[in-house]
Amino acid sequence: MALDLFSSKGTPVEQQRFTWRDMVGKPISKLDDDAFTRVRVILMNGIEIEALRFQHMAARLSRELRLPLAQIRRTEQHQATMVNWLLGPDHSPLETTIAYEQVAIEVTAAVAQREPDAYFAQAYRFGMLEDFDHLYRYSALLDRLEGKDANNILQSYTDILPGRPTVIEHRSPVDDVRDPYDRASAAPLTKLHALTITAAEFQTHDYYMNIGPLFADPIARQLYAEIASIEEQHVTQYGSMINPEESVLEQWLLHEATEVYNYYSCVQQETNPRVKAIWERFLDYELGHFHRVSELFKQHEKRDPAELFPDKLPEPITFASQRDFVRQVLKQEVDLRAKGTQFVDKGQDSQASIDYRTHINSDGSPSETVAAGYIWSPGTELNRKVAVAV
C-alpha cells in the first residue's frame, strides 16, 4: 500500500517533543532481533544525519529559512539520537561495521532493482559490488583480529565473498562524478533513491572516519583508512546524482519526503513492536516536517509541492535478502570500471584511475593483506582449519 504525502498531516512540529529518557531507551538485542531491524536502525540514522547535514548547509545559503531550518533540525537531532541509541553496546565497532556493510549491500541492491532509470540503476549496482567486497574484507578482519564470525551479525542473509576487489576500487575523482538526474523529468522515486543511498553512504564514511583511529591494530587502522576513502568516492558518486539546479527549498522538500518514505518503509516491515512504534511516531513527525516545508515552498517559491509528487509515494523499500540479485550482478558486472561519468569494461579502464590507484597502493594494500587466503566458514576460519586438520 502506497502512502499519500498530502492526505496525512502528521504531528505538528510544535508537538514533537522529547526527554533524555525518551531518547535513550532500551537498545535492540544483537543476538535476538532480526538483522533487518538493525539494518533499518542504521539506515534511519543515516537518513536523519543527512537531514541534519543538509539543513545546516541550507541555513548557510538562505537567510529567510534559517529559523524554520533550526526548528525542524532540532527534532531531527533528537530523532537521530533516539534511532542511533537503539544499537546495543555489545556491538564492537567492527561488528557494527559488518552491519553497516550489510545495509549498504541489501538496501542498495533493493534500490537498484526498483530504480526506473537505467543509468542510475547501473550506478547502484556498481557501488553495491564494492560494498560487497568491503564486507568480505571486514569479515576477515573480524575473524582474524577478534576471533568472531561476521555471520552472527549477518544472520545468513548476506554472502561473505569477494566482490570487485577493494584494491582496484580506488579511482581518480574524474571517474567518480556521475551525471545528475533531470529535475523536471526524473521520477520521484529516482530522487528518493538518490537521497537515500547518499545518506547511507555518507554516514558509513563518517562512521569509519570516527572509529578507524580507535583500533590499536595497524592492519585495522589501515583497512579503515582505505575503505573510508572508497566511501568518500561513493558519496561523490551518489551525491552527484542529485540535481544541482534544484533550489534549496526544493531539495529540502525532497529530503523531508525521503525521510517520510524511509520511515514508511520501516513501519511496513518492522518485526520488533517496540521499534515499530518508534518508526510510526517518526513517520508522523516527518509528515509534520513535510507539511511545514510544503508551506514554505508555496510561500517562497510560489510553487505547488504536488508538482514534485504528483502521485502517491512509491512502494516501500524492500528490506530482505537480495542474495540472488547480488550473485547475478557479481557474475555479470564485477569487471566493470568507471570512466568519466560512464561504466566500461575493465579493458577500457581510465588511465587517470590506473595512475591514481598504482600510486596509492604502492606501499601495500590493506584490503589485500587482511583477506589473504580468506575463505569464510561458519564459526570462523579456525573452525574450518580445525575440521580440515581432523
Place this chain on the structure above:
Amino acid sequence: MKEQTHMGMNRTGVQMSPLDSSDMQSGMPASMTPATPGDDSALAQVRSSYITQADPVGSVPLPGTVKGAISTGASMLTGAEPQLLLDKLGERLAFERTGTRLYDALITKFEALQDNSTSMTLADLQQIRQDEVRHFAVIAEAIQTLGGDPTSQTPCADLVGVESIGLMQAVTDPRTTIAQSLHAMLVAEMTDNAGWEMLIALAEDQGQNALISDFTVALNEERAHLQQVQRWFEEATLGAPISSGAIIDDVGDANPSQLH
C-alpha cells in the same frame, strides 16, 4: 632484561603544570563550589532505573536440529538447565577462539621484536596457541553433542567478546612492549582458568560426565599456560634492576620553560 619503559616528558598530572594547576584551584567564587548540587549517588539512581527495566542481552538459541530438540527436551524433563550449560559452553568457545587470535598477535610481536627479555620461546607460544585452537574444537564438539549450534553466539559468548576487546587492543598495539602485552595475556589466562573450572562444575552438576575428562585435560593445560605467562610477565617486568643513572638523565630532559 627489564621492561623498556623510560622516563620522559609525560605531561599528565598537576605537577607538570604547576602554574595552571594552581590557577585552576584558586580564585573561584564560593558559589561555584560545588558547581552542581548533590553527589555521585545521582548516577546510581539513574543507572538503577535502567537496570531494573532492562531486557536481557539475548537468549540461548533453540536447537536447530531434531537431535538437538530431543536432547534439550530430555534435559528439561529431568529438571536440568541445558540453556545454562550451552551458554557457558558458548562463552568458553568464544574465549578460546579470541584467545587464539590474541596469541597470534603476541607471536607476531615476539618475532618482530626478537625479544629475549624472558625465557619465553616461539615454540612455547605456538604450543599454547595450538592448545587454544584445540580447546575451541573440544568445546564445539561438546556443544554439538548436546544438540546445540557451535556457530551461534550465546549471551555469555557475546559478553566475553565485550570483555576481551581491551585485551585485544593492548596486545595488538604496536607500541606496547612484551611485558605490557603479557600483562593482558595474564588477565586472559586467569579468566580462562576460572572459566574452565566453572564449566567443569556445571557439567558435573548437570550430569554431563562424558564431557568432564576432556574438559579436565583442557583445564590442566590452561593452568600450565597461566603459570608460564605469569613467569614470563615477571621476567619481563622485574628481570633486571632499574638503572639509576638513566633515570636521572631522562628527568634532566624536562625543559622547565615548558612548564605552565
